Amino acid sequence: MSSILEVKDLSVYYGVIQALKGISFHVDKGEIVALIGANGAGKTTTLHTLSGLINADGGSINYKGHELTKIPSHQIVTFGMAQVPEGRRVFAEMTVLQNLKMGAYTRNDKAEMEATLATIYKRFPRLEERKNQLAGTLSGGEQQMLAMGRALMSHPDLILMDEPSMGLSPIFVNEIFSIIEDVNKDGVTVLLVEQNAKKALSIANRAYVLETGSIAKEGDAKELLNDEAIRKAYLGE
Amino acid sequence: MSFLTYLINGLSLGSIYAIIALGYTMVYGIAKMLNFAHGDFIMVGCYIIFSVSAALSGNSVVGIIVAIILCTVLGVTTEFVAYRPLRGAASPLAVLITAIGVSYLLENIALLIYGADIKSFTSVVTWEGVSFAGGELKIQGVTIITILVSVVILIALQLFINKTKQGQAMLAASEDKGAAALMGINVNRTIALTFAIGSALAAVAGALLCSAYPSLSPYTGAMPGIKAFVAAVLGGIGSIPGAMIGGLVLGIVEILSKTYISSQLSDAIVFGILVVVLLVKPTGILGKQIQEKV
Numbered sequence A: 001m002s003s004i005l006e007v008k009d010l011s012v013y014y015g016v017i018q019a020l021k022g023i024s025f026h027v028d029k030g031e032i033v034a035l036i037g038a039n040g041a042g043k044t045t046t047l048h049t050l051s052g053l054i055n056a057d058g059g060s061i062n063y064k065g066h067e068l069t070k071i072p073s074h075q076i077v078t079f080g081m082a083q084v085p086e087g088r089r090v091f092a093e094m095t096v097l098q099n100l101k102m103g104a105y106t107r108n109d110k111a112e113m114e115a116t117l118a119t120i121y122k123r124f125p126r127l128e129e130r131k132n133q134l135a136g137t138l139s140g141g142e143q144q145m146l147a148m149g150r151a152l153m154s155h156p157d158l159i160l161m162d163e164p165s166m167g168l169s170p171i172f173v174n175e176i177f178s179i180i181e182d183v184n185k186d187g188v189t190v191l192l193v194e195q196n197a198k199k200a201l202s203i204a205n206r207a208y209v210l211e212t213g214s215i216a217k218e219g220d221a222k223e224l225l226n227d228e229a230i231r232k233a234y235l236g237e
Numbered sequence B: 001m002s003f004l005t006y007l008i009n010g011l012s013l014g015s016i017y018a019i020i021a022l023g024y025t026m027v028y029g030i031a032k033m034l035n036f037a038h039g040d041f042i043m044v045g046c047y048i049i050f051s052v053s054a055a056l057s058g059n060s061v062v063g064i065i066v067a068i069i070l071c072t073v074l075g076v077t078t079e080f081v082a083y084r085p086l087r088g089a090a091s092p093l094a095v096l097i098t099a100i101g102v103s104y105l106l107e108n109i110a111l112l113i114y115g116a117d118i119k120s121f122t123s124v125v126t127w128e129g130v131s132f133a134g135g136e137l138k139i140q141g142v143t144i145i146t147i148l149v150s151v152v153i154l155i156a157l158q159l160f161i162n163k164t165k166q167g168q169a170m171l172a173a174s175e176d177k178g179a180a181a182l183m184g185i186n187v188n189r190t191i192a193l194t195f196a197i198g199s200a201l202a203a204v205a206g207a208l209l210c211s212a213y214p215s216l217s218p219y220t221g222a223m224p225g226i227k228a229f230v231a232a233v234l235g236g237i238g239s240i241p242g243a244m245i246g247g248l249v250l251g252i253v254e255i256l257s258k259t260y261i262s263s264q265l266s267d268a269i270v271f272g273i274l275v276v277v278l279l280v281k282p283t284g285i286l287g288k289q290i291q292e293k294v
Ligand SMILES: Nc1ncnc2c1ncn2[C@@H]1O[C@H](COP(=O)(O)OP(=O)(O)O)[C@@H](O)[C@H]1O
Pocket: A014, A017, A019, A037, A038, A039, A040, A041, A042, A043, A044, A045, A046
């Protein structure tokens, strides 16, 4: 398989504090890759740097042959990389439909956009039911679906998800993870950041473990799921 | 009958405050900064109309168009040169102080060019107006035009924000710049567009203000600027309908209290109302609950 994303020696500082200490990882086309780690390990920083919200202080991000570190954040989505940010960050004062249309902001073909919207409504019937409701009035799980639908509206090849299960009830958590698998089956590559390591490892192909800004471990997701140290540190066993 | 006249005059003054307040509130909504130089853009617009009209022997239409264009350029340039470099600065005070600096700069440039003496501004509205009830109720042309213009501006802005992609991008960026950037929205350009619209509106407000109160000095924009800021806060800063309501309330209260209470006290009453409203509802009349985003 070929890499769709290849990150090398990525380092990021917040002032004098180094949040990413030269991490390297790759995501192959069609995979679900999990990035797990404790609170403050640098997972969100990694995704923000990939999307250009934070500037890299060193290293490279190669996405489908493009070097992304020098590209402004608003252009990155046009390369086919979308992000479902931590805490969902839907536009609370806008309706569900307006949020979804924002996801397709860089797409100019209206007919194509309508077709994508139809597939998203099919995947998330709840969003269609509530399309004229303000996003801020949705429940947490619904907002998570909206954030996913919004990211999918850009028709990405790679979708970055930052803790999609955070703060959700168990029923929603299961639903969100099965949606991630469905999205992946439809051909979207997924880089999944999670604190719910057990769930993430159970749907991922491969995984990386991030510890205070460095990759501490990597490998096949099923093997990591059975790894003694991982079970102790991240699965609470 | 005279009460009705005062009410309509208040509505007209309020419309001018509202147009200025729209610029304040839109810029605040997206850039999260108070552009204290906003009032001075009004003064700049007035001097441009004054000079162009003089050069073209009284043609104010060209003057208004030139003023709108140049104020737009001034707004975008100010944002780019003075405010953008400070975005994300450690303290939000940095950009606030810069805005005050820009305000003094503009006033002093006007002072250099035009001097301190008050210029007599020729109204851009030549229409006399209408009389009702056998001349008992007389409404001036500029009063009517001012109210109409503000209604047109409000409708146009609502359509722009709700129906166009750029307008929606503005809303999105006002809420969450990072999430907006993830959507592919060029946040810097969207902020520049907001300054452009706000500054163009300042030029329009200037034309109307100086037509209703035809004396022009380098400080012409300062007090209306502060009043419009009060209007924006009163209505709920960041809210477009709020700016409109706040402006109208302020204008009506100002004229009525000048007429029926005391012209010296009217400003005190205006600011008193602000204090009372903020005590009861800190976010203003239409203000939303302020949410801290992580
Ligand atoms: N804006 C910021 N300024 C300074 N430090 C930050 C900032 N954002 C994150 N950090 C620090 O960087 C480290 C990694 O944070 P983050 O990427 O959010 O971790 P995670 O998503 O894995 O919980 C943490 O120590 C955090 O405190």
